[in-house]
Amino acid sequence: MPELPEAEAVVRRLRRQTRGAVIAEARVERPRSVEPQTAETVESLAAGASIKTVKRRGKQVLIRLSNGLTIRIHLGMTGDVYVVDDYRFRPVFARVWFRLVSDRGLIFEDARVLGHLNIYTDAELAQVLDPLGVEPLSAEFTPALLQQLAAGSRQPVKVFLMDQTKVAGLGNIYAAEALFAARIDPSRRAGSLRKTRIARLHAAIIQILSEAIDSTATAYSRPGAFSEGESFTPQVYGHEGEPCVLCRRRIRRIQQGGRSTYYCPGCQS
């Protein structure tokens, strides 16, 4: 599921579904999902609080409660958060769930258990969020700032883009797609990019994320939308060996930082 656009889709859906919701009870099925907190801590802190706001920071979902605490969910690779009509309905991979007073359920599902759900005070939350870099869809994200962040970095630009302490929210798919849109070789050192490419990359990041949010948020909100082809379609990610949509050369897959990077050797140089 989750890079920034998917987290944003989750947030928008939750906002609609949890307006005025009050948490009656919390249950942790998998203590690992709330580490370093304990199941008991999480279960006791949420009970009785109402949901005030739902926000996103990078890839993380933040549910602000009336008791001043915040449920912070990192979706990991396979996390999802959603409301079900009956709290007794328990999806196979529900790791934490909340019974709302309406008897609906708020579910944190996470097959691989690489995500985390915690309940934090503002101070604790700040510790978690402060290291994150700029929000790519905010006004603070400018070409000049991107240039400044990349300056001196000898990392491949693809790896640089996935560093959450620089720009928050890009993962393996959208980093690759942004580089394709900007026609930049993913292996280029981030610090070697000059004004023109930085400007293209900046614009591409915003464009790719915005597009993905539009299609993803739609798809999440309307049943069947995915099957109607409304989800974001990667141009290079997952397309190893297929012809590039622009130049027909074959898309390549390489390893960078232990992850697959897909790119077009013709367009991206």
Added chain:
DNA sequence: AGTCACCTGATT
């Protein structure tokens, strides 16, 4: 800066 470990499922 690169590799591995975390944990489990889907796909080949």
Added chain:
DNA sequence: AATCAGGTGACT
């Protein structure tokens, strides 16, 4: 059986 997976933190 083996490989891959939209993420990250700890460790060489």
